[in-house]
Amino acid sequence: MRFAVVRFGGSNCDRDTWHVLQEVLGVDTDLVWYKEGLPRGYDAVVLPGGFSYGDYLRAGAIAARTPVMQDIQRHVQEGKLVLGICNGAQMSAEAGFVEGTFAVNAYPKFLCRPVHLRVETVSSPFTSRFREGEVIRLPIAHKEGRFITPPETMAALNREHRVAFRFCDEKGKVSEATNHNGSLESVTGVLGQFRNVLALMPHPERASEEVLGSVDGRRIFESMIRHVEIEG
Amino acid sequence: MAGVLKDIPGGGPAGFMEPHGHTIPYMLSSEDLAHLRRELGRDLTPLETACFENLWSEHCSYRSTRKLLATLPTTGPNVIVGPGDDAAVVRFSEDLAVVVGMESHNHPSYVDPYHGSATGVGGIVRDVVSMGARPIALMDPLYFGTLTDEKNRYLFEHVVAGIGDYGNCIGVPVVRGEVVVDPSYRGNPLVNVVCVGIVHPDRYLLARAREPGNPLLLVGSSTGRDGMGGASFASRDLSEDSEAEDRPSVQIGDPYTEKLIIDAVLEMAETGTVLSCKDLGAAGLAGASSEMCSTFGAEIHADRVRQREAGMTPPEIMLSESQERMLIETRARDVPALSRIAEKYDLTWSEIGKVIPEPRYRVLFHGKVACDLPIRLLTHGAPLCQWETKPRHLARPYARPAADLAALAALVLSHPEVAGTEWVTEQYDHDVQLRSVSLARDAAVLRLDGAALVLSCGCNPRQIAIRPYEGTANSLYENAANLAVVGAEPLCIVNCLNFASPVHPEICWELEECIRGLGDMARRMGVPVVGGNVSLYNESDEFGTQIRPTPSIGLVGKGDVRTWQPAPEGALLALVGETRAEFGGSVLDAVTGCGGDAPALADIAVLARIRELVNSGSCLAATDLSQGGLLAALAALSPDAMVEVEGDPVAGLFSETCGRFLVAVRDESRLKGLPFRILGEAGGDGLRITAGKERLVLTAEELRRYEGTVTALMRG
Numbered sequence: 001m002r003f004a005v006v007r008f009g010g011s012n013c014d015r016d017t018w019h020v021l022q023e024v025l026g027v028d029t030d031l032v033w034y035k036e037g038l039p040r041g042y043d044a045v046v047l048p049g050g051f052s053y054g055d056y057l058r059a060g061a062i063a064a065r066t067p068v069m070q071d072i073q074r075h076v077q078e079g080k081l082v083l084g085i086c087n088g089a090q091m092s093a094e095a096g097f098v099e100g101t102f103a104v105n106a107y108p109k110f111l112c113r114p115v116h117l118r119v120e121t122v123s124s125p126f127t128s129r130f131r132e133g134e135v136i137r138l139p140i141a142h143k144e145g146r147f148i149t150p151p152e153t154m155a156a157l158n159r160e161h162r163v164a165f166r167f168c169d170e171k172g173k174v175s176e177a178t179n180h181n182g183s184l185e186s187v188t189g190v191l192g193q194f195r196n197v198l199a200l201m202p203h204p205e206r207a208s209e210e211v212l213g214s215v216d217g218r219r220i221f222e223s224m225i226r227h228v229e230i231e232g
Numbered sequence: 233m234a235g236v237l238k239d240i241p242g243g244g245p246a247g248f249m250e251p252h253g254h255t256i257p258y259m260l261s262s263e264d265l266a267h268l269r270r271e272l273g274r275d276l277t278p279l280e281t282a283c284f285e286n287l288w289s290e291h292c293s294y295r296s297t298r299k300l301l302a303t304l305p306t307t308g309p310n311v312i313v314g315p316g317d318d319a320a321v322v323r324f325s326e327d328l329a330v331v332v333g334m335e336s337h338n339h340p341s342y343v344d345p346y347h348g349s350a351t352g353v354g355g356i357v358r359d360v361v362s363m364g365a366r367p368i369a370l371m372d373p374l375y376f377g378t379l380t381d382e383k384n385r386y387l388f389e390h391v392v393a394g395i396g397d398y399g400n401c402i403g404v405p406v407v408r409g410e411v412v413v414d415p416s417y418r419g420n421p422l423v424n425v426v427c428v429g430i431v432h433p434d435r436y437l438l439a440r441a442r443e444p445g446n447p448l449l450l451v452g453s454s455t456g457r458d459g460m461g462g463a464s465f466a467s468r469d470l471s472e473d474s475e476a477e478d479r480p481s482v483q484i485g486d487p488y489t490e491k492l493i494i495d496a497v498l499e500m501a502e503t504g505t506v507l508s509c510k511d512l513g514a515a516g517l518a519g520a521s522s523e524m525c526s527t528f529g530a531e532i533h534a535d536r537v538r539q540r541e542a543g544m545t546p547p548e549i550m551l552s553e554s555q556e557r558m559l560i561e562t563r564a565r566d567v568p569a570l571s572r573i574a575e576k577y578d579l580t581w582s583e584i585g586k587v588i589p590e591p592r593y594r595v596l597f598h599g600k601v602a603c604d605l606p607i608r609l610l611t612h613g614a615p616l617c618q619w620e621t622k623p624r625h626l627a628r629p630y631a632r633p634a635a636d637l638a639a640l641a642a643l644v645l646s647h648p649e650v651a652g653t654e655w656v657t658e659q660y661d662h663d664v665q666l667r668s669v670s671l672a673r674d675a676a677v678l679r680l681d682g683a684a685l686v687l688s689c690g691c692n693p694r695q696i697a698i699r700p701y702e703g704t705a706n707s708l709y710e711n712a713a714n715l716a717v718v719g720a721e722p723l724c725i726v727n728c729l730n731f732a733s734p735v736h737p738e739i740c741w742e743l744e745e746c747i748r749g750l751g752d753m754a755r756r757m758g759v760p761v762v763g764g765n766v767s768l769y770n771e772s773d774e775f776g777t778q779i780r781p782t783p784s785i786g787l788v789g790k791g792d793v794r795t796w797q798p799a800p801e802g803a804l805l806a807l808v809g810e811t812r813a814e815f816g817g818s819v820l821d822a823v824t825g826c827g828g829d830a831p832a833l834a835d836i837a838v839l840a841r842i843r844e845l846v847n848s849g850s851c852l853a854a855t856d857l858s859q860g861g862l863l864a865a866l867a868a869l870s871p872d873a874m875v876e877v878e879g880d881p882v883a884g885l886f887s888e889t890c891g892r893f894l895v896a897v898r899d900e901s902r903l904k905g906l907p908f909r910i911l912g913e914a915g916g917d918g919l920r921i922t923a924g925k926e927r928l929v930l931t932a933e934e935l936r937r938y939e940g941t942v943t944a945l946m947r948g
Contacts, residue, residue: 010491010492012403035576051400054486110659206666211669211793213795
């Protein structure tokens with residue numbers, strides 16, 4: 001099993017994500033510089049958080065048009081996993097791996113805080129280690145994280161159970177009071193058409209070690225590892 | 233050798249032309265100019281004048297303060313590099329040293345709050361990176377006019393956004409800060425920044441050229457006309473028209489390029505072929521190249537600098553403070569390898585000159601000499617200034633406020649220095665790099681190499697204004713107290729000395745007293761002062777204000793990994809330390825004008841005892857008493873509690889006597905030997921206080937509302 005974390009100019013959670021995969025979870029993980037393309041086959045590719053190209057133009061827009069994304073597109077078409085975290089989620093949306101767009105937060109400031117999320121589906125390679133409806137705690141840290149999409153797309157996402165996580169309170173209640181960035185239907189994690197891409201605004205790598213206050217995020221990576229183990 | 237270049241466009245004895253058509257007046261005094269003409273035996277070229285104007289400014293040369301700064305303790309067994317380089321290097325563990333710097337970006341942040349504060353972050357981060365260190369944390373103490381005023385809110389909002397957008401983008405977490413509000417800052421908001429980095433203790437870089445003949449590489453952004461004369465700009469009053477007129481002196485930051493520079497320079501440093509390195513900050517390339525090469529000499533070809541605008545003159549090229557640039561000395565054979573790293577990160581680079589054996593600072597422009605000076609005259613020759621001093625005593629007699637306790641409590645708890653700063657801290661990515669274990673209340677606790685790096689910053693300007701010596705010493709103490717309540721010991725101190733103009737004898741006296749207070753307390757604690765900067769002339773003609781003396785402190789410490797906790801239900805709450813009626817400069821004084829004297833020197837012995845108490849596990853929760861006194865500490869440590877306060881309730885709840893702690897214990901025998909009094913018990917519903925015949929009840933809802941004052945003010 002081998003994972004890749006793709007570093008773009010301006011990525012800043014690349015080392016953090018690598019640390020959790022390689023040093024906490026023991027997965028062989030390569031840090032790949034985006035100019036090198038994907039040098040070999042990987043079971044999963046993680047697009048890490050940060051500010052690729054300084055978020056200039058739109059968050060993730062320029063990175064989504066770099067040559068490495070064609071390699072990652074092929075990897076997606078082969079049914080392999082892609083996890084886009086924060087800026088990586090923005091790239092995944094810009095690259096068309098998932099539906100929707102991450103727009104500037106309703107209160108248009110950067111927002112860094114721990115939040116509660118409700119697990120909306122466990123039938124995905126990223127969420128099998130959760131219980132459906134379980135409330136977990138992960139931190140968010142973004143200025144462009146407000147998920148929007150046209151109503152018919154939203155309806156399809158709901159119908160196909162492709163919403164992975166919504167903001168909620170500590171009891172699992174979803175309401176505008178806990179919709180931290182004003183996302184459509186409080187959505188903050190969404191699966192691609194074939195469920196092998198997850199675009200996730202919260203940071204699971206920041207909730208993967210006891211000392212940092214929560215280990216809920218680790219189960220996203222563990223779900224991926226289990227999926228790869230089973231699928232071979 | 234070619235003749236001295238005389239025909240520089242726009243050059244002339246009265247100043248050089250700005251691209252925007254107005255003239256920057258020379259800041260060089262007639263005495264300095266006469267002194268230089270005597271030394272050199274000739275007139276100065278426009279570039280030479282510009283070099284002196286910037287390098288001899290207070291910002292670069294510390295001419296008013298150097299003698300005073302020399303009195304500070306700067307050495308210690310852990311100090312590897314003390315003051316004088318871009319940042320200090322202090323041993324943290326066997327395999328790790330922390331690299332620490334602190335800087336102000338005050339004047340630019342008034343003129344252009346967003347870019348001014350952003351580039352302040354950029355500058356200090358590059359100072360740390362230029363030592364070969366990875367930046368891992370930032371702290372931002374901020375000082376603003378009162379937030380009920382719309383303009384102050386505008387400045388505050390954009391300063392916070394500037395810090396956030398820059399720090400977030402480069403992936404360095406802002407883990408601490410403080411917000412002080414006082415009318416004296418309305419024309420001169422202060423933006424101070426501390427950056428902490430890490431490096432192997434044997435692998436840091438210095439900004440000292442090592443071998444004559446070596447090429448000098450300029451890496452990073454191209455050079456434009458932004459930030460012209462920033463160093464001299466930083467060393468004068470801000471006048472009424474400064475916002476419009478000085479805007480060209482404010483640099484525009486590009487955090488994306490900064491992130492690339494961080495990654496590129498660290499990758500270059502890893503090759504072992506970077507011999508010396510310096511960030512281009514105040515006084516631009518002239519400052520960086522002359523200071524770095526003052527060990528030998530330098531020859532710079534100004535025309536080889538990559539320019540982003542056409543027709544730039546040598547003074548413009550050499551003094552531009554365009555951001556995100558680094559100067560690197562390497563051997564000629566290593567240039568290709570280093571340039572490949574620059575290109576990997578899409579950074580432009582050029583070889584702009586070399587280290588020379590003669591002690592000269594020479595700048596050529598298309599082959600003609602534009603500057604040829606004895607290098608040490610430029611970098612170390614600024615004559616010191618001696619200002620007159622005159623003590624002043626600002627304490628007013630104390631008059632007990634007329635309002636009842638509940639009204640006073642509401643005023644004090646909703647003062648921005650006591651209320652929560654969530655509106656600020658949520659705009660900073662404080663978790664990136666996965667080290668932030670605990671950022672609540674007193675100090676930031678970051679895991680590092682099996683231990684904790686513990687950070688605190690700030691000072692108490694209102695108390696310092698009344699008693700500069702004690703106030704500064706107590707401010708250092710308070711930072712150490714923040715460390716002590718999570719069991720950590722100080723490693724080193726950095727500071728920013730923000731003052732009004734030292735030409736006023738009273739200000740000069742404040743400056744002297746503050747430095748004396750800082751030095752004495754640092755010596756008593758055995759903690760070295762390893763770096764900092766000085767920002768003078770913080771006064772405003774526009775408002776007729778001078779800032780309060782603001783010797784802002786950054787304290788770096790070490791301890792065990794520990795999370796700050798509030799008091800658990802049922803714990804005994806004890807007040808450690810004697811309370812005196814010391815209201816001068818307190819939050820109560822700020823909100824009621826009650827006056828009084830400022831606190832006397834705190835007792836240093838208590839600090840070590842609190843540390844032991846926390847580390848022995850005898851104490852369930854602890855916080856120190858600072859702004860807002862006991863009431864603020866109770867609201868933070870135990871918002872649900874039943875307590876009784878002895879004596880005068882106003883003093884008991886609101887006095888800010890220094891050196892006191894609120895601790896939660898299961899068993900009071902643990903406090904044996906300490907001066908303490910049990911106040912009551914944690915738990916119940918709301919904060920219930922009995923003080924003599926008076927009773928004060930603060931419900932959870934009220935406490936939440938006071939806590940949210942800053943958010944409510946800023947979100948409207």
